Amino acid sequence: MFNDIEKDFPAHRPRPEHAELALQGIRIIDFTHFIAGPFATMILADMGAEVIKVEAPGRGDDFRQYPPIVPAFGGGVPYAWTNRNKRSIALDLKTSDGLALARELISKADVVVENFSTGVIERLGLGYETWRESNPGLIFCSVSAYGRKGAFADRLGFDPIAQAESGFISMNGYPDREGVRALSPVMDISTAMMACNAILGALVSRARTGKGQSVEVALFDNAVLMTGYAPLQQLYTGNEPTRPGNTSPDTCPSGVFKATDRSFLINCGNTQIFQRLMTQVVDLPQVAADPAYATNKDRVAKRESLFALLQDAFSQHPWSYWQTRMREANVPCGELRTVGEAIRAPEARDREIVTRIPHPELGWVPNVALPIRYSGTPLADPVPAPRVGENTNDVLSEWLGYDHERIQGLAEAGAFGAASIHSAT
Known part of the structure; x- marks a missing residue:
């Protein structure tokens, strides 16, 4: 699969032995799927938080189905990109036992992150109001499309929709044709960064006050922010931004030129x-x-x-x-580089942006690092994303103190999926 991986990318350099992690000791329950939520919790996991990803038995996060599929990953490469350094527990939240386990895990958590459709987490009995008294230090982050309240709270949303409705697409491309979306999920990634920042701010507040709080980040709100200073320019001038192609409407010369070779x-x-x-x-x-x-x-x-x-x-x-x-x-x-050229470029190698990390089945797999460099609390060493429910036994044992017999009984009762029996990992 990766014939040139040892030639193209250096091995990841482990952080110094016994080095502390920035979020060491923070426990997070992750009920998110696709990109914005999982990428936010992955950043926190890279910072050292213990992130338990709760997935539906069998299929797991729908983002696992995005190609290319790698059987050894238990899903696709995009899923691996957003879920390293986490552990996965499979819970059937449609069963009373599965739901009870989710509640017990939340009672032990510092942070919950969810991006269900509006109202789902409340119908499950797992919403923020449920925990205000029993777990007053809990930080509860919801990532949604258009917010959890208001006339549009019921709307679903994905990155391209946010690009379209925020005006972002209207700003990009060439003036003689319709606007062009960014292929990269820029709204999802930036929403994840905002959610991560919001959670970190809430953790700092809790350290001072002892109190948790609810946190909300909406994809649409963030997408409007991602149009940069264009909204204020429009408000002051009344003019809509024009699509400048690869030039800039504000500075000159700024644009693409051709040498003899590229x-x-x-x-x-x-x-x-x-x-x-x-x-x-x-x-x-x-x-x-x-x-x-x-x-x-x-x-x-x-x-x-x-x-x-x-x-x-x-x-x-x-x-x-x-x-x-x-x-x-x-x-x-x-x-102007292709993606393949960029990740193999001297700048990328010098910064060790892409490295190779060990995988139990594939030997080596590539890893794209976060652009964060701490001097005192280096990021956690990257561990590949888990398969669905890979860590169910360990999590229940470590967090809740369940023994093998109790876990076996829950498996047979269907808490981890119909007729599912998980072996210890």
Whole structure:
């Protein structure tokens, strides 16, 4: 499967022995599925929290079905991307025994995270209000599409819908055609980051007050935030953002150019960078001195002529030539890469963004790290995502003190799925 993994990616370097973790000792019950919820709890797991993912017996999280499927993962690669460093317990919440186990686990938890459809967690008897008195320190985070209250609380939502309805799609692409969605689930990922931040803030508050609280993050709310400063620009000017393609409506020159061998992007965010580009990189000091290009506003107005001058210069040499000159002149630039090129790039290797980690069946598997570097509490060493219910026995034993006979009885009663009997892991 990974013929070149040892050549392409370094082995993960374990954190220093006995190093503490930032969220060491924090227990989280994870009732989430797909991306936004699971990615939030994975960040917390990477920080050292003990995350127990509650899944439906058999099929588990529906995100397990996203391709490519790897049997050794118990699902697809996308699922593995959002669920490392967790343990999985399979509970049939339609049974009284399964529901009772969920309640008992929550009673031992510091944090609960859920992204069921609105009203489901309450119908199960597991909502925040249930725990305000019995577990007053509990932090209860709900991730939803349009919020848990209000006229749109019943609506389902996925990343592309949030991109569409927030205005995000309208801003991206080229002006002569309809807006284009981002293929990357940017709204899910950023919503996960927001949920993680909200939970961390609630944990800091609890450390000070001793009290937990409910936390809510909505995909739509976050998607509007992800349109950046465009909403305020629209409010002040009345104008909708135009789709600029690979250029910028606010700075110039900023866009894609072609060397003799490949394309690259430059971004001149201010006049000082523009001056360095013209005098130290493309040897056009007369353009740098031309009053017609003196200010950013001037350059935006004359974008076409300026781009033509630059493209004529860039077409004379390969990317390696221009990259060296721009780096020396401190002009922000970057080659246009594919995903495969990016994860194998020198920058990615230097930062150890992608490493290989051991897997009990496959030998080595790749791992994409979080962009967080702690000096005192390094992130947890990555452990591959679990199969459905892989850790059921261990969790019930460690968290609830159940012995083998009691777990066996619950299995036979269907708490972990019809006629399911889990062996210890």
